[in-house]
Amino acid sequence: MEKITEFTYLTTIYGNEKVMTINDLKNRMVVSEITIRRKLKKSGAITSYNKNGRFYTLPHIPKFDSYGLWSHNDIRFSKHGNLNQTIIQLINQSSSGLHAEVIGELIAYQPHSLLYKLCIKSAIQREKLHGRYVYFSIDEQLYKSQLNKYTSLQTQYIEDDISCIIAVRLLIEKIRRPKYSLSHLVGILHRENIKISELQAKRFFEKHGIEKKTPDLR
Numbered sequence: 001m002e003k004i005t006e007f008t009y010l011t012t013i014y015g016n017e018k019v020m021t022i023n024d025l026k027n028r029m030v031v032s033e034i035t036i037r038r039k040l041k042k043s044g045a046i047t048s049y050n051k052n053g054r055f056y057t058l059p060h061i062p063k064f065d066s067y068g069l070w071s072h073n074d075i076r077f078s079k080h081g082n083l084n085q086t087i088i089q090l091i092n093q094s095s096s097g098l099h100a101e102v103i104g105e106l107i108a109y110q111p112h113s114l115l116y117k118l119c120i121k122s123a124i125q126r127e128k129l130h131g132r133y134v135y136f137s138i139d140e141q142l143y144k145s146q147l148n149k150y151t152s153l154q155t156q157y158i159e160d161d162i163s164c165i166i167a168v169r170l171l172i173e174k175i176r177r178p179k180y181s182l183s184h185l186v187g188i189l190h191r192e193n194i195k196i197s198e199l200q201a202k203r204f205f206e207k208h209g210i211e212k213k214t215p216d217l218r
Contacts, residue, residue, distance in 0.1 A: 007043040010058060018072045019048070019055045049083045050076045050109065067093070067106055076108060084118060087111060091124050092142065096149035097134040099198075101183035130154060130199055154197060162200050169194055170201055174210065 013028050014020060025036050040056055048055040055075045062070035067090060068079040078086040090106060091098055103111045115135060118124045125143065126133045134150060136143045162170070166189070173185045180188075182205075186198050204210075 006039045007058070010039060010043045010045070011060075014058060014061075018061050019057045019075055021054050021056070025056075046077050046079070047082075048075050049078050049081075049086055049107075050074075053082070069106065071108070074108075078107075083107065083109065084114060084123070087114060087118065088123055091135050092137045092139070094146065096153055097127075097136045097146045099132060099134060099183055101181055102187060103135070105184065105187055132198070154199060162196055162204060166194055166196055167204060170196065170204065174205075 013025065017024075022033055022036055025040075026033065029036060044059045045056045046059060046062065047053045048057075051074075055072075057072070057077055062077055062079070064070045064077075064079050069086070070077045070079075078089075080086040080089040086107060087103060090103060100112055100115055103115070115124070115126070119126055119135075122138060124135050125138055126135045127147065128134075129150065136146045169189060169192075170185065173180070173188055177185065177188075182198050182201055186196055186201050189196055
């Protein structure tokens with residue numbers, strides 16, 4: 001009952017606002033910071049995983065996507081918790097592991113240093129496959145499933161030639177976004193349900209002299 005009371009009270013305080021800081025709330029509530037934090041905790045408020053965790057939203061406000069992520073302008077929230085917890089869950093939920101660039105695109109943050117630290121702490125694991133790091137779950141059974149799926153997909157993609165339509169779409173994205181990495185370009189096509197692997201795209205560009213061969217793409 002107390003939780004419902006706190007939630008109802010904060011809903012009134014928020015009004016039409018979707019996110020607020022402690023200072024914003026202090027100006028409206030005229031109580032101590034300790035009291036505000038207590039009420040936020042009891043109401044189930046969610047803390048932003050960026051902006052140093054300064055922003056809070058109430059649990060009924062976010063419209064989380066299929067990855068459990070939501071943003072208000074450039075303020076990002078995750079139903080999984082903080083940034084580390086979010087990265088771990090994104091990797092665990094993936095069917096075939098994730099590249100750093102894909103993770104970075106999802107969370108709108110360069111994750112390389114965090115991924116390294118999580119690997120050191122054995123919260124996730126990585127394998128260098130086809131010259132690039134792929135991040136997998138630490139759970140052994142899930143890891144094996146993800147690795148098998150990744151290997152199967154890459155083998156299938158390598159063996160299959162890309163169609164003219166896919167080649168044209170890939171070239172269009174390259175022209176539109178010349179500074180984008182190969183991973184980002186492929187990610188854009190994936191979101192449009194266009195099936196192409198980074199290896200296929202890399203081989204296509206190299207074959208036509210669009211990009212020089214590189215020994216290691218990360």
